[in-house]
Amino acid sequence: xxxxxxxxxxxxxxxxxxxxxxxxxxxxxxxxxxxxxxxxxxxxxxxxxxxxxxxxxxxxxxxxxxxxxxxxxxxxxxxxxxxxxxxxxxxxxxxxxxxxxxxxxxxxxxxxxxxxxxxxxxxxxxxxxxxxxxxxxxxxxxxxxxxxxxxxxxxxxxxxxxxxxxxxxxxxxxxxxxxxxxxxxxxxxxxxxxxxxxxxxxxxxxxxxxxxxxxxxxxxxxxxxxxxxxxxxxxxxxxxxxxxxxxxxxxxxxxxxxxxxxxxxxxxxxxxxxxxxxxxxxxxxxxxxxxxxxxxxxxxxxxxxxxxxxxxxxxxxxxxxxxxxxxxxxxxxxxxxxxxxxxxxxxxxxxxxxxxxxxxxxxxxxxxxxxxxxxxxxxxxxxxxxxxxxxxxxxxxxxxxxxxxxxxxxxxxxxxxxxxxxxxxxxxxxxxxxxxxxxxxxxxxxxxxxxxxxxxxxxxxxxxxxxxxxxxxxxxxxxxxxxxxxxxxxxxxxxxxxxxxxxxxxxxxxxxxxxxxxxxxxxxxxxxxxxxxxxxxxxxxxxxxxxxxxxxxxxxxxxxxxxxxxxxxxxxxxxxxxxxxxxxxxxxxxxxxxxxxxxxxxxxxxxxxxxxxxxxxxxxxxxxxxxxxxxxxxxxxxxxxxxxxxxxxxxxxxxxxxxxxxxxxxxxxxxxxxxxxxxxxxxxxxxxxxxxxxxxxxxxxxxxxxxxxxxxxxxxxxxxx
Numbered sequence: 001x002x003x004x005x006x007x008x009x010x011x012x013x014x015x016x017x018x019x020x021x022x023x024x025x026x027x028x029x030x031x032x033x034x035x036x037x038x039x040x041x042x043x044x045x046x047x048x049x050x051x052x053x054x055x056x057x058x059x060x061x062x063x064x065x066x067x068x069x070x071x072x073x074x075x076x077x078x079x080x081x082x083x084x085x086x087x088x089x090x091x092x093x094x095x096x097x098x099x100x101x102x103x104x105x106x107x108x109x110x111x112x113x114x115x116x117x118x119x120x121x122x123x124x125x126x127x128x129x130x131x132x133x134x135x136x137x138x139x140x141x142x143x144x145x146x147x148x149x150x151x152x153x154x155x156x157x158x159x160x161x162x163x164x165x166x167x168x169x170x171x172x173x174x175x176x177x178x179x180x181x182x183x184x185x186x187x188x189x190x191x192x193x194x195x196x197x198x199x200x201x202x203x204x205x206x207x208x209x210x211x212x213x214x215x216x217x218x219x220x221x222x223x224x225x226x227x228x229x230x231x232x233x234x235x236x237x238x239x240x241x242x243x244x245x246x247x248x249x250x251x252x253x254x255x256x257x258x259x260x261x262x263x264x265x266x267x268x269x270x271x272x273x274x275x276x277x278x279x280x281x282x283x284x285x286x287x288x289x290x291x292x293x294x295x296x297x298x299x300x301x302x303x304x305x306x307x308x309x310x311x312x313x314x315x316x317x318x319x320x321x322x323x324x325x326x327x328x329x330x331x332x333x334x335x336x337x338x339x340x341x342x343x344x345x346x347x348x349x350x351x352x353x354x355x356x357x358x359x360x361x362x363x364x365x366x367x368x369x370x371x372x373x374x375x376x377x378x379x380x381x382x383x384x385x386x387x388x389x390x391x392x393x394x395x396x397x398x399x400x401x402x403x404x405x406x407x408x409x410x411x412x413x414x415x416x417x418x419x420x421x422x423x424x425x426x427x428x429x430x431x432x433x434x435x436x437x438x439x440x441x442x443x444x445x446x447x448x449x450x451x452x453x454x455x456x457x458x459x460x461x462x463x464x465x466x467x468x469x470x471x472x473x474x475x476x477x478x479x480x481x482x483x484x485x486x487x488x489x490x491x492x493x494x495x496x497x498x499x500x501x502x503x504x505x506x507x508x509x510x511x512x513x514x515x516x517x518x519x520x521x522x523x524x525x526x527x528x529x530x531x532x533x534x535x536x537x538x539x540x541x542x543x544x545x546x547x548x549x550x551x552x553x554x555x556x557x558x559x560x561x562x563x564x565x566x567x568x569x570x571x572x573x574x575x576x577x578x579x580x581x582x583x584x585x586x587x588x589x590x591x592x593x594x595x596x597x598x599x600x601x602x603x604x605x606x607x608x609x610x611x612x613x614x615x616x617x618x619x620x621x622x623x624x625x626x627x628x629x630x631x632x633x634x635x636x637x638x639x640x641x642x643x644x645x646x647x648x649x650x651x652x653x654x655x656x657x658x659x660x661x662x663x664x665x666x667x668x669x670x671x672x673x674x675x676x677x678x679x680x681x682x683x684x685x686x687x688x689x690x691x692x693x694x695x696x697x698x699x700x701x702x703x704x705x706x707x708x709x710x711x712x713x714x715x716x717x718x719x720x721x
Contacts, residue, residue, distance in 0.1 A: 004078065005074070005077060005078060005081060008078070008081035008082065008085060009081060009126075011085060012081060012084040012085055012088060012123055012126070013123070015085070015088035015089070015092065016084075016088055016119055016120060016123055018092070019088055019091050019092055019095070019116060019119060020116065020120075022092070022095055023095060023112065023116060056076070056079060056080060056083060056125075056143065076129070077126070077129060077130060080122070080125060080126045080129060081126065083122055084119065084122045084123050084126055087115075087118055087119040087122050088119050090115065091112075091115040091116055091118075091119050094111070094112065094115055095112065107156055110152075110156045111153055111156035111157050114149050114150075114152045114153035114156060115153045117145075117149040117153075118146060118149040118150045118153055121142055121145045121146040121149060122146050124142050124146075125139065125142040125143055125146055128142050179306065179307050179308050180195075180307055180308065181307070181308045181309075181310045182286075182303045182307040182308065182309055182310060182341060183286075183309075183310040183341060183342075184285065184286045184287040184340045184341055185285055185286075185287060186285060186286060186303075187281075187282065187283050187284065187285055188275070188281075188284060188285065188286055188289075188296075188299050189275070189281065189282045189283070189284075191286075191299070191303045191307055192271060192275075192299045192302050192303055193271070193272065193275050195306065195307075196264070196268045196271065196272065197216055197272075199262070200257050200261070200262055200263070200264050200268070201216055201256070201257060202216055202217050203261070204257070204258075204261075205217070205226075207221075210226070211226075212226040212227050212228060213226040213227040214226025214227070214231065216231075219282060223282075225241075228241055229241060232276045232280050233276075233636075234276070234279050234280045235276070235277060235278075235279055235280075236276070236277075236636065237273045237274075237276040237277050238600075238634055238636055238637025238638075238639075239636035239637060240276050242256075242272070242276075243272065243273055243276055244637075244638070244706070246264060246269055246272065247269070247580075249608075249609070250263070252709075266580075267298075267302065270298060271295075271298055271299060271302060274294070274295035274298060275295065275299075277295065278293070278295045286299070286300060286303075286340075286341060287340075291339050291347040291373050292335065292337075292347050292349040292373070292375055294335055294337075296337070297335065297337030297338075300337065300338060300340075300341050301337070303341060304341060304342075309341045309342045310341070310342060314340075314343075314345075315343075316343065316344055316345050316372075316394070318344055318369050318370060318394065319344060320344035320370070321344065321346060321366070321367045321369075321370045322366070325366050325367060326346070326367065329363060329364065329366075329367070332351065332352070332602065333350060333351050333352050333355050333356070333360070334348065334349070334350055334351070334360060335348070335349045335351070336348050336367070339372060339373060344370055345370060345372040345373075345394070346367060346370045346371050346372065346373070347371075347372070347373035347374075347375070348364065348371055348373065348374050348375065349375040350375065350376055350379050352593075353378050353379055353380060354494055354593070355593075356379045356380055356381075358382075358385050358388075361385055361388045361389065362388060364392075365391075368391055368392045368393070369393065369394060370394070371392050371394065371395060372394050372395060372396045372397070372418075373395075373396065373397045374389065374392065374395060374397070374398050374399070375399040376398075376399060376400055376403055377399045377400065377401040377402055377403070377423070378401070378402040378403070379402075379403055380403065380404045381400060381403040381404060381405055382404050382405065383405050383406055383407070383408050383409040383410075384409065386405065386409045386410065386412050386413060387409065387412050389413065389416075390412040390413050390414075390415045390416060391415075392416060393415075393416065393417070393418070394418055395416045395418065395419055396418050396419060396420050396421070397419075397420060397421040397422075398413070398416075398419060398421070398422045398423070399422075399423040400422070400423060400424055400427060401423050401424065401425040401426055401427065401447075402425070402426045402427065403427055404427075404428070405424070405427055405428070405429065406427075406428045406429065406430070406433070407424075407427075407428070407429040407430055407432075407433025407434070407436075408433065410429075410433050410436050410437065411436045413440070414436075414439060414440055414441075416440075417441050417442060418442050419440060419442055419443055420442050420443060420444055420445060421443070421444070421445040421446075421447075422437065422443065422445070422446055422447070423446075423447040424446070424447065424448050424451060425447055425448060425449035425450055425451065426449065426450045426451070426507065427451055428451070428452065429448060429451045429452065429453065430451075430452050430453060431452070431453040431454075431457045431458075431461075434446065434448060434453055434458070434461060435461065437468070438461070438464070438465045438468065443468055444467065444468055444469060445468065445469050445471075446468055446469070446470050446471070447471045448470065448471065448472055449471065449472060449507070450507045453472070454472075455472045458470050458472040459472070482551060482552065483551070483552040483553070483554060483555075484506070484508065484511060484546045484547070484548060484551050484552065484553065484554035485506070485507070485508075485546070485554055486544070486545065486546060486554040486555045486556065486557040487504045487505065487506050487511075487513045487515075487530075487544045487545065487546050487554065487557050488504070488505060488506070488507075488557065489502070489503070489504065489505075489559060490502075490503030490504055490505040490533070494592060494593065494594050495562050495563070495564050495592040495593075495594065495717065495719075496536050496561060496562070496563050496564070497563065497564055498536075498537050498538075498563045498564070499535055499536070499537055500535070500536060500563075501532075501533030501534060501535050501536070502533060502534050502536050502542070502561055503532075503533040503534075504530050504534075504542075504544055504557075506546050508546075508548070510548055511546045511547070511548045512529060512530075512546070512547050512548065513529070513530035513544055513545070513546055513547075514527040514528060514529055514530065514544065514545055514547065515527060515528055515530055515534075515542055515543060515544035515545075516528065516542075516543050516544075517534070517540055517541070517542060519541055519543070520543070521543060521556060522543050522544060522545050522556070523545075524545065524547040524553045527545075530544065536561050536563060537563065538563055538721070539560075539561070539562055539563065539628055539677055539679070539719075540560075540561045540563075541558065541559070541560050541561075542557075542558070542559045542560075542561065543556055543557070543558050544556070544557045544559075545557070558674075560675050560677060562594075562628070562630060562677070562717065562719055563719075564592065564719070565628075565719045565720045565721040566618065566622045566624070566720045566721065567590065568590060568616035568617060568618055568690075568720065569617045569618060569619060570616070570617045571586045571587070571589050571590050571614060571615070571616050571718075572586050572614065572615050572616075573585055573586045573605075573612075573613070573614055574613040574614065574615055574691070575607070575610045575611060575612065575613040576610065577605040577606050577607050577612075578606050578607065578608055578609065580601075580606065581600060581601070581604055581605060581606030581714070582605065583595075583602075583603050583604055583605050583716075584603075585605075586614065588603055588604075588605055588716060588717075589605070589614060589715070589716075589717060589718045590616075590717070590718065591603075591717075592717070593716070593717075594630070594716055594717065595630075595632065595714070595716035597632060597634075597673050597674075597675060600632075600637075600714065603716050604632070604714045604715070604716050605714065605715050605716070606712055606713070606714050607694070607696050607712070607713045607714075607715075608696055608710050608711070608712050608713070609710070611642075611693055611694060611695040611696065611713075612642075612692070612693065612694040612713060612715060613691065613692070613693050614691070614692050614718065615653070615689065615690070615691045615692075616689070616690045616691075616692070616718070616720070617688060617689055618686075618687060618688055618689075618690070618720075619688070620651075620686050620687070620688040621686065622686060623684060623685065623686050624649070624659075624682050624684065624685060624686065624687055624690070624720060624721070625681070625682055625684055625721055626660075626679055626680060626681050626682055626720075626721050627647050627660060627679075627680045627682060627690070627692060627718065627719070627720055627721075628677050628678065628679050628680075628718070628719040628720075628721065629645065629677070629678045629680070629692070629694065629715055629717075629718055630675065630676075630677055630715065630716050630717040630718070630719070631675075631676050631677075631678060631713065631714055631715050631716070632673065632674070632675055632676065632714045632716075633667065633671065633673070633674055633676050634671075634673040634674075635667050635669075635670050635671050635704065636670060636673075637673075637712070638700065638706055638709065638710075638711055638712050639711070639712045639713075639714055640666065640667065640696075640697045640700065640711035640712065640713070641664035641665070641666060641667075641676065641678070641697070641713075642664060642678075642694040642695055642696055642697065642713045643663070643664075643695045643696065643697045643698060643711075644661070644662070644663055644664075644693075644694070644695050645661065645662040645663075645664065645678055645680055645692070645693070645694045645695075646658060646660070646661050646692075646693045646694075647659055647660035647661070647680050647682060647690060647691070647692050647693075648690070648691045648693075649682070649683075649685065649687035649689065649690045649691075650687060650688075650689055651687075651688050651689060652688065652689050653689060653691070656689070656691060659682045659683040659685065659687070659690075660680040660681055660682040660683065661680070662678060662679075662680045664678060666697070666701065667701075668701075668703070669703065670704075678694075690720070692718060694713055694715070695713075696710060696711050696712060696713040697710070697711030697713075698710060698711075699711075
């Protein structure tokens with residue numbers, strides 16, 4: 001026993017001298033790899049001295065009395081020796097760990113000094129106790145200082161590893177976050193984004209504890225990013241590191257926040273995603289976003305629920321619409337939201353032309369009093385539907401750009417006595433119809449670009465009616481040589497029937513469109529000139545450009561067109577997509593609705609952890625030659641071609657053979673987002689049952705920033721020919 005005590009005493013003394021010496025020269029330390037590993041063991045060592053030192057004082061009071069056997073004194077001495085040993089090991093490993101950096105210098109210094117103090121006074125406590133006639137007072141003083149130093153060191157350590165206020169967090173956990181007053185002039189970041197980040201992210205990414213070198217609590221350092229680079233790419237959440245980490249599965253070690261911390265709700269994730277998509281501005285106000293901007297609506301709803309909504313905009317004398325009704329009317333084809341944080345006035349915008357139906361206007365009847373902004377641009381709205389719109393008494397702005405109206409019933413809108421602005425660009429409106437607008441009581445703005453009314457005719461209307469601002473489009477100067485905008489689709493880019501024609505257009509008159517159908521790049525002189533809609537009989541990629549004398553040729557427009565093949569009698573998913581990308585499940589594969597390359601939430605099925613396995617049944621009367629899977633590749637967002645695609649066919653699920661297989665070529669560098677059709681040739685035959693399996697890439701390539709992470713596979717349609 002005496003030999004053990006002497007050995008431990010020598011080790012303790014040596015480690016303390018080494019600790020003090022290395023601490024003095026910490027800034028000049030260059031550690032070998034094995035010592036860095038020792039530093040990473042700091043969390044293991046530190047628990048031993050905490051337990052031992054805290055236990056020593058109670059043990060002393062309980063055992064140290066007259067008549068206590070000598071063995072008990074020796075046991076307490078050994079306990080003290082081990083406490084000092086682990087104090088020294090903990091302090092040394094912490095010193096080695098601190099050399100790696102990433103911690104607040106001031107807090108780290110306090111943590112290091114309290115750790116060294118705990119070790120030294122622990123050794124003093126040992127010396128006091130082992131004196132032949134030690135003073136009880138001296139023992140209590142040394143023990144008190146050691147414990148106080150231990151508690152202080154633990155406090156600073158908790159700040160470094162878990163953030164400010166970690167120890168007292170349970171006392172305030174149920175207390176609601178302090179609310180701030182929010183108006184339309186408030187910055188969205190201050191009102192919405194910052195509170196979300198503060199509740200879920202700041203504890204690990206602050207000036208005291210900069211995990212990954214990333215500080216979010218100071219705007220300058222927040223914009224700079226961490227060791228892995230900037231936190232986001234403005235306008236592109238799919239390439240933004242912060243969003244990527246938030247969307248990783250909770251079983252992924254890079255998922256943020258760590259699984260033992262409060263996680264972001266789907267609503268909060270959506271807000272951060274759309275904040276980056278909108279530009280990730282730290283100063284942009286609610287009022288700076290378009291009234292129909294979906295992110296503005298999401299942020300406004302969150303602010304109304306979690307903050308104190310104030311007023312600084314135009315007030316209305318009608319009451320607020322029933323929130324339940326508004327919620328039911330909202331959906332993927334129609335967005336309804338207030339025009340201001342504390343306003344009953346609503347904006348309504350429609351999406352997806354092919355899904356629009358006149359009854360969708362009729363469904364707005366319960367909220368017609370509150371609608372002040374109505375956007376029906378690109379919807380197939382007919383003249384007769386203007387009668388329904390005329391029943392909206394508080395309508396102030398109406399957008400009918402690209403609609404099917406001719407203007408013959410435009411006069412019915414005169415009953416909308418508060419209508420101030422109307423947009424009719426790219427419609428079949430005539431000059432005669434535009435003249436009707438001059439009698440509208442409150443109208444002060446008409447936008448009529450690219451209509452049958454010429455610029456001269458609209459100028460004449462403006463002279464007759466100076467109280468209305470007329471916008472007829474841009475009239476170029478003959479000496480200008482600007483670049484044309486690319487051609488665009490004349491209709492919906494969706495799934496066509498075989499033989500259906502597809503048109504191209506350009507908003508500027510006098511422009512010639514040239515195109516190719518074989519995948520080659522069109523030129524301005526020799527490629528086929530577009531004169532009439534093009535018949536599409538199979539999967540076709542159109543590349544087109546616009547040319548005009550005196551102008552520079554436009555960029556290339558690339559449009560992939562799919563034709564509906566053999567329709568399956570039924571479709572079913574044998575494996576589920578990831579929960580965030582379910583779209584309309586199996587119906588999404590055969591509904592003829594293409595996905596939006598700018599929004600993965602619209603018509604896309606996303607697979608990562610599991611392969612796509614889908615089954616389709618047919619009547620057995622058709623001969624099959626190929627399967628086409630419509631997908632998206634976006635390397636920045638981890639969307640890659642599948643590793644393999646396998647197709648099996650037969651009479652039923654129990655009698656299948658492989659009838660087609662494809663191993664897609666993988667990208668070798670970062671690529672722009674693009675739609676990709678995967679064509680899988682099949683063994684010719686008639687099949688009643690076809691099963692398609694597409695396996696996501698198990699590991700991203702070495703050149704990719706997310707190397708070894710799993711890839712995503714996104715699909716919106718499957719075609720059988």
